[in-house]
Structures are given as C-alpha cells and as structure tokens.
Amino acid sequence: MAVERTLSIIKPDAVAKNVIGKIYKRFEKAGLNIVGSRMIHLSQEKAEGFYAEHKERPFFPDLVAFMTSGPVVVSVLEGDNAVVLHRELMGATNPAEAAPGTIRADFAQTIDENAVHGSDSPTSAAREIAYFFDEAELCPRTR
Ligand code: RTP
Ligand code: MG
Numbered sequence: 001m002a003v004e005r006t007l008s009i010i011k012p013d014a015v016a017k018n019v020i021g022k023i024y025k026r027f028e029k030a031g032l033n034i035v036g037s038r039m040i041h042l043s044q045e046k047a048e049g050f051y052a053e054h055k056e057r058p059f060f061p062d063l064v065a066f067m068t069s070g071p072v073v074v075s076v077l078e079g080d081n082a083v084v085l086h087r088e089l090m091g092a093t094n095p096a097e098a099a100p101g102t103i104r105a106d107f108a109q110t111i112d113e114n115a116v117h118g119s120d121s122p123t124s125a126a127r128e129i130a131y132f133f134d135e136a137e138l139c140p141r142t143r
Contacts (some may be wrong), residue, residue, distance in 0.1 A: 001081040003049055005035070007128035008077055008086060009117035012070035015039075019107050023116065026103060027077055030070045035130075036076035042068050048052055051129060057065060062112055074132045081124055086118045136140075 010023055026106050027034060042050070047067040077086055091102025095114055096104040108115035119125035128140075 003075055003078065003080055004082040004122055004125065005078045005129055006077040006082045006086045006125045007118045007132065008073075009119070010058060010073040011074075011115055011117060012066065012072055013073050013109075013113040013114070014107055014115040018105065019115075023103055024075075025108070027075075027086070028083060028087055030079075030083055032077040032079040032086065033141055035073050035078045035140050036133045037073065038075075038132070039071050039073050040132075041071045044068055050128070059112070066113060076129050076133060076138055083119055083122055087120065090116050090118050 014020070014023060024034065044064060047064045048055070051060065051067070053064055054063065079085065086087055089103055091098030093104075093114060094111040095104040095108035096111075098108070103116050104114050116121070119128050121135035
C-alpha cells in the first residue's frame, strides 16, 4: 500500500477536554507516524481560508467561530493508506452516526463540535499540509 501523508487537526473542543494524548495514542496504535506537530490558535482569516470549500454553506460562520474559539493541534500523519485510515479512526462527521470506538464517537458531542479534522483525499491533504507546514519542518522517521 502507498505511504501517504494526511493533515489532522485536534479541534478546540477536544483540546479543552484535555484528550490530545488520548487521540495521539490512537494514531500511534494504528501505525500512523506523527511527522509534524504544532499548537496554534487560528485567526478568523486562517480558519476561513482552511475551510474555503465550505464558504457558501449555511454552517460556515458557526464553523469558523468554533475553530477560532480556542487552540488546536495541527499534525501531519504519515503511513500506509494514511488518508483513509485516519478518516476511519475519526468516524463519521456527526458523532451520533460515528461507529463505536472511533474518535468522534468517544470524544465528540455534536456535528458542530466534533473533536477532529482529517483530510478527505490525497489532493486535499497536500493543500492542507502546505497550508500549515513548510516541507522543511516535517520530520519523517530515520529509524
Ligand atoms: P472535517 O473537514 O472537519 O474533517 O469534517 P468532515 O470532512 O467530516 O466534514 P465536512 O463536510 O468537511 O464539514 C466540515 C465541518 O463542518 C461542520 N459541518 N456541519 N451542520 C452541518 O450540517 C454540518 N455539516 C458539516 C462539521 O463540524 C464538519 O466537521
Ligand atoms: Mg472535510
């Protein structure tokens, strides 16, 4: 299977609940390597740019308000089939529909505050990783 990279965001609700470590543990247990990581409090402009594909959707203002409500952890995950594997670990967008044992089932309450973001395709992943990280900041494993 192809080694891929994907962008993870641990959203403000999950950071506020102090479950960064529990979420990272799931990535590591699944064999995803964390090759970039940073905590950041998104500005309105940065959040709007990140979610630009949704800017005409009715939920966009609430989404941006939520994403700027507190700090987030942005990470680059690397591994076989990373994009799909990460989405499987996250579970469905609406936590009420997320499979048992997924991050959203266990740590999210509502569709608006759903704990994590993950790139939805390798193309999105490339854009989203470049939105937060320079290539030189990423640290692939050497051992
Ligand atoms: P994300 O981009 O955050 O990883 O989530 P996703 O792919 O599972 O869902 P997406 O369709 O990209 O939507 C982005 C975020 O917008 C909020 N949303 N609210 N009220 C609604 O119908 C609705 N739909 C989407 C969610 O917080 C979702 O994570
Ligand atoms: Mg999405």
